[in-house]
Amino acid sequence: MKIKSMAFALCASMLALSSSVYASRPADFGNKYQLEEMVVLSRHNIRSPLSGNGSALGNVTPHKWFNWTSGPSELSLRGGQLETMMGQYFCKRLVSDGLMTENYIPAEGEMRFYANSMQRTIATAQYFSSGMLPVANVTIEHKFAPSKMDPVFNPQLTFISNEFMYQAMKEIGSMGGDAGLQGIGKNMTAQYRTIEKALDLKDSPNSKTMIFRLS
Structure with missing residues (x-):
């Protein structure tokens, strides 16, 4: 059995939180069904906070983040490592199910990797494809220059x-x-x-200049 086409979409939208793979192995289909296409939706991996230290959000608490390996909102080094592992898992699963061979190089248009145009999603797709298809040199598709939201993934x-x-x-x-x-x-x-209470709001830098009132 062979998949004729496969598409992976790396999203920044909460509407695409599912990281679903196909639910059944080929043997479960019997002779009645033939798997031809598969679409996988996934959110990006671990990123740094959207706002860095010294920002308005950063000053809402006296506590500080540790020094991230990436800029605000970008994929972290650990996120890249974990996403590579995720790609390796997909590789092993697809190989064990007979849907592709080891070190597979897909034909033109057979597999597409489409990411939202944010650094964290493009990078996530890149790490994932490297783990899944380590010798294929996959091109990550995205519509805009980073980091602009793609309307496809924008829940408006x-x-x-x-x-x-x-x-x-x-x-x-x-x-x-x-x-x-x-x-x-x-x-x-x-x-x-x-x-x-968790943020220790009363001791935050903002508490010196702003009034917080909860009725």
Whole structure:
């Protein structure tokens, strides 16, 4: 059995959190089905925080991150190592299932690696492909210069109908009451207090210049 085409998409969207592989081995299909195509969605691996030390978010707590091996929002060295291991796992699984051979070099268009145009996702795809196809010199596809969000992976609503608005406001009201979104916030006071304590907010640099109030 051979896969005719395979596509890997490395996303920065929470809508694409699944790192699913095909669920069944070829033997499970019997003679009734033939696996022809497979799409794998995956999130990027370990990255550094979106904001570095000295930023507004960094000053919300007196605690400091350790020195990351990458710039803010970029894939870390450890993330690259782990993603290479993930690619090696896919390689071993596909080889053991008879879907490709060891040190396989796919034909043109047989396998595609499509990443969001962020450094962390492009790098993740590069490390993954190196682990899975170490001698194939895979090209990572992305649409824009790093680091610009690809609309394909950007979970934004492009069309909103009156019916959608009505249903959305109805669901917000069921959680926040007449106060809507503010009501939802008031219902989370206990959670905010937990965060405040964990961050030692009162001792943060921002506490010297800003007033934090939780009602």
